[in-house]
Amino acid sequence: MSIAAHNRRRLASRARGAALTVVTWIVALLIFLPVGWMFLTGFKQEVDAASHTPKLFFEPTLEQFAKVFDRGIEAYLLNSLMASGFSLLIVLLLALPAAYALSIRPVRKWQDSMFFFLSTRFLPLAAAVVPIYVIARDIGMLDDLNLLIVLYAAMNLPLAIWMLQSFMAEIPLEVLEAASLDGAGFLVSMRRIIMPLLLPGIAATMVICFIFTWNEFFLAVSLTSTTAATVPVFLVGFVSSEGLFAAQLSAAAAIATLPVLLAGWFAQNKLIRGLTMGAVK
Amino acid sequence: MTIATEPETLRSGGAPGSPVARRGSRRDDRWRRRAPLLPALVFAVVVTQLPFLLTIWYSLQSWNLLRDDGPTFVGLQNFALVWTSAPFRDAILITVLFTVSAVVLSVIVGMLLALLVHRKFFGRGVVRTLLITPFLVMPAAAALIWKTSFFNPTFGLINWFLGLFGVQGPDWLSTFPGASIVLVMVWQWSPFMMLILLAGLQSQPEEPLEAARVDGANGFQIFRLLTLPHLRRYIELGTVLGAIFIVQTYDTVYMMTNGGPGRSTTNLPFFLYQTAFRDFEIGHAAALGIVVVVCTIILSTFALRMFAKVFKEAR
Numbered sequence: 001m002s003i004a005a006h007n008r009r010r011l012a013s014r015a016r017g018a019a020l021t022v023v024t025w026i027v028a029l030l031i032f033l034p035v036g037w038m039f040l041t042g043f044k045q046e047v048d049a050a051s052h053t054p055k056l057f058f059e060p061t062l063e064q065f066a067k068v069f070d071r072g073i074e075a076y077l078l079n080s081l082m083a084s085g086f087s088l089l090i091v092l093l094l095a096l097p098a099a100y101a102l103s104i105r106p107v108r109k110w111q112d113s114m115f116f117f118l119s120t121r122f123l124p125l126a127a128a129v130v131p132i133y134v135i136a137r138d139i140g141m142l143d144d145l146n147l148l149i150v151l152y153a154a155m156n157l158p159l160a161i162w163m164l165q166s167f168m169a170e171i172p173l174e175v176l177e178a179a180s181l182d183g184a185g186f187l188v189s190m191r192r193i194i195m196p197l198l199l200p201g202i203a204a205t206m207v208i209c210f211i212f213t214w215n216e217f218f219l220a221v222s223l224t225s226t227t228a229a230t231v232p233v234f235l236v237g238f239v240s241s242e243g244l245f246a247a248q249l250s251a252a253a254a255i256a257t258l259p260v261l262l263a264g265w266f267a268q269n270k271l272i273r274g275l276t277m278g279a280v281k
Numbered sequence: 282m283t284i285a286t287e288p289e290t291l292r293s294g295g296a297p298g299s300p301v302a303r304r305g306s307r308r309d310d311r312w313r314r315r316a317p318l319l320p321a322l323v324f325a326v327v328v329t330q331l332p333f334l335l336t337i338w339y340s341l342q343s344w345n346l347l348r349d350d351g352p353t354f355v356g357l358q359n360f361a362l363v364w365t366s367a368p369f370r371d372a373i374l375i376t377v378l379f380t381v382s383a384v385v386l387s388v389i390v391g392m393l394l395a396l397l398v399h400r401k402f403f404g405r406g407v408v409r410t411l412l413i414t415p416f417l418v419m420p421a422a423a424a425l426i427w428k429t430s431f432f433n434p435t436f437g438l439i440n441w442f443l444g445l446f447g448v449q450g451p452d453w454l455s456t457f458p459g460a461s462i463v464l465v466m467v468w469q470w471s472p473f474m475m476l477i478l479l480a481g482l483q484s485q486p487e488e489p490l491e492a493a494r495v496d497g498a499n500g501f502q503i504f505r506l507l508t509l510p511h512l513r514r515y516i517e518l519g520t521v522l523g524a525i526f527i528v529q530t531y532d533t534v535y536m537m538t539n540g541g542p543g544r545s546t547t548n549l550p551f552f553l554y555q556t557a558f559r560d561f562e563i564g565h566a567a568a569l570g571i572v573v574v575v576c577t578i579i580l581s582t583f584a585l586r587m588f589a590k591v592f593k594e595a596r
Contacts, residue, residue: 021402027394031468032411035418037438038426050436094324097317107314113322115585120329122581124529126553127574130566131335133557134346154328157321215419217532218550222558232421232532239425239536246429246436253422264417265410272476276518279588280480 038257041250049247064251073255076234083145083230084213087152088206091160094153095205099164104176104194114165118277121158125218136223145228151219156209159277163208166278167201168194200270207267208274214260231256333574339567346561359568369569371544372552376528378459379548383466383530384523388516390467391474396504398475399482416472424536427465428454432537458538458546465533470526474519481515482508514590521584525577549573 029036041049043060098117102110132151133142141147171194179189217232224233235256238249264271273281340359342352363369398409415423431437432453440450453461485508493503531550534540540547540555547555553573557566 017400017402020397020400024397024400024402024408025404027397028408028411031394031471032414033438034423034426034431034468035414037430038422041430052436052441054438054441094321098321101314101316101318105314107318108311113318115589117321117325118585118588119581120325122525122577122584123329123333124550124570124573124577126529126550127336127570127577128329128332129553130557130563130570131332131339134339134563135332135335137346150328154325157325161321211417215421217419217421217535218529218554221535222554232419235419235421235425235536238429239539249425249429253419253426256422257418260417260419261414264413268410268413271413272480275473276477276522277588279518280477280515 035257035261038250039254041247042254043251044247046245046247049250050244064248065255067248068252068255071234071237071252073231073234073252076229076231077255079145079224079228080214080230083148083152083228084210086149087156087213088209090149090153091156091209092202092206094157095160095164096202098161099168100194102161102165103168104171114162117158117161120154121277125155129219129222133223142223143225143228145224147223148219148228148230151223152213152216155216156212159212159274160205160209162277163205163274164198164201166273166281167198167205171197204267204270204274207263208271210263211260336567336570336574339563340571342564342567344563346563352564355564359564360571363565363568363572368544368547368552372547372549375459375546376548376550379463379466379530380524380527382463383470383527384520386463386467387470387474387523388520390471391519392478392512392516394471394475395478395482398479412475413472415469418469420469420530420532421536423469424465424533427461427468428537432461454538455542458542462533462537462546465537466527466530469533470523473523477515477519477522478512481512485511514587518587521580521587525580525584528573528577528580549576 040056042064043062044055044058045061045063048055048058098113101107102114107113132147136142136144136147175193175197176189179193184192215232216230220230220233221236224230235252238245238252267274339352341354341356343355343358344352394412398405398412402408429436431439434440434450434452437450437453439453443450451457489507490503493507498506529550530548531554534546534548534551535554538546540551549569550573553566553569556562556569
């Protein structure tokens with residue numbers, strides 16, 4: 001092959017690469033458009049949001065966000081935060097020891113337990129919501145944040161156990177053995193070896209669980225009404241706006257979305273592991 | 282409890298290789314190993330399994346919470362009623378249609394996205410971040426935004442865009458409610474598929490690809506003969522996991538169409554919600570719940586088998 005032909009081919013392949021890059025960027029921006037548009041519209045006046053030709057340039061205002069807070073979103077935010085926070089705490093307290101008993105000092109037939117937990121994750125909420133509603137009604141726990149906390153903990157427990165188990169299984173056995181030969185007891189090797197190695201895994205697990213609790217809708221809508229209602233329930237108030245209040249609605253949606261967006265972007269390298277419960281790394 | 286006394290039992294699962302001890306102490310050890318697992322096990326059983334048993338019991342009762350006369354046992358009547366009712370059959374059909382089309386389309390879109398992002402190019406990290414975003418957005422919020430800013434016939438971006446070409450777009454949510462919902466589902470779930478398939482692509486060994494290239498295979502042949510078979514397990518995993526979550530879709534339907542127009546987008550979860558919390562027919566709703574579970578169990582069996590496979594290979 002002549003040098004000229006070789007160069008020509010390399011040039012062609014580089015041009016194709018550049019074209020593919022442009023295509024990729026266009027596709028990515030298109031897919032991001034609804035989210036970008038949501039944030040943009042949140043900073044508009046209602047007249048700008050309701051124009052027939054979409055406005056890309058306008059005078060930004062915080063008015064819509066102020067209105068959303070006037071409607072009292074902070075109570076819902078607080079409920080969401082507490083439901084997520086406390087359920088994560090319960091999940092961590094239950095899942096950490098369980099993962100330990102499933103990987104580092106495993107019980108007999110530990111795989112069976114793993115699959116039992118997994119199967120509870122696949123059981124649809126629809127199957128349990130009716131009796132939960134009836135029981136909650138009878139013991140006065142409807143519209144009570146504690147109920148959501150317990151249910152969210154149960155929802156995330158299998159995920160957390162599978163993820164933590166997969167992280168613990170990665171701790172090299174030799175390290176633990178060396179420590180125990182050096183006379184390190186359970187507490188010492190827990191604090192000095194397991195915990196430091198596990199910390200990134202715990203953080204990733206918590207972020208994934210947080211995404212699921214923060215965005216949860218079905219249980220929140222079915223089991224809460226006013227005092228314990230979470231952010232998704234707040235959004236229900238905009239359902240029948242029929243295209244009016246697009247700006248205010250976008251501001252509310254942006255506030256509702258932001259915490260999980262930040263958490264997810266932050267943990268994106270561990271996202272896939274969480275979504276497949278540790279099956280894909 | 283110390284690891285120091287018996288380091289050889291780490292990760293051995295109490296295998297026959299563990300040191301022979303007196304029977305009593307072995308049983309002690311077994312319980313000591315089990316103890317950290319028990320709280321989680323008990324919690325999962327109480328919160329997830331007991332309600333399910335109650336669901337079975339309620340499904341055999343005739344019980345409307347609005348008439349305060351309590352439950353009466355009616356046997357399998359609820360199932361017969363549910364099974365023969367047209368709304369229920371429609372809901373099943375709609376659920377299947379939604380799930381199959383959303384899963385298939387998001388696997389295809391996810392595959393294209395994964396192939397695009399797998400190359401090295403300028404701004405790859407940013408593009409990846411942009412692409413996973415739809416999956417992170419609260420589904421209820423996403424549905425609202427799509428409904429108000431995109432599908433709306435007068436102010437929506439879609440019809441504005443069509444208008445540029447002189448096309449008068451329809452009122453999407455009343456003309457094509459199902460397709461609109463599926464579009465939003467695909468938008469949300471393609472990133473999920475992309476992430477799984479990207480992990481698959483990155484795990485593919487480089488040498489066979491190089492060899493094929495040297496042998497003169499073109500990109501499409503390499504994809505069909507080498508990459509696709511390699512990705513098979515990842516596609517399966519994505520399909521099954523996606524199906525399990527998409528079958529349960531509720532927020533999108535609730536926010537975008539509220540099951541309508543008519544019942545045209547009322548899928549099983551939404552139908553169950555209406556039965557339980559609008560009509561307060563506890564018996565019917567419980568029977569519906571059981572049906573949903575049976576469907577999910579069929580799907581989950583595939584999922585569990587797949588996990589077992591991946592799990593075994595990882596050890």
